[in-house]
Amino acid sequence: xxxxxxxxxxxxxxxxxxxxxxxxxxxxxxxxxxxxxxxxxxxxxxxxxxxxxxxxxxxxxxxxxxxxxxxxxxxxxxxxxxxxxxxxxxx
Numbered sequence: 001x002x003x004x005x006x007x008x009x010x011x012x013x014x015x016x017x018x019x020x021x022x023x024x025x026x027x028x029x030x031x032x033x034x035x036x037x038x039x040x041x042x043x044x045x046x047x048x049x050x051x052x053x054x055x056x057x058x059x060x061x062x063x064x065x066x067x068x069x070x071x072x073x074x075x076x077x078x079x080x081x082x083x084x085x086x087x088x089x090x091x
Contacts, residue, residue: 048081
């Protein structure tokens, strides 16, 4: 499912137009982006948690030259599904 299909399904479920549903979906996604960029954790009961996980800096090697390179640390967005969501999927 892509974003357009998600908007179509939500609009159909709410008996609303896609044009009025699209800004709501985009605003939800925008707020998730903003919260993650500020380092916040987003907890949605019965769905899951969006959060950042920090990967520490490490030393790597260029496979072609064998040269040692330094790989910077970085934040990686992650999602952990709630128990309720896992149970719903595995029924």
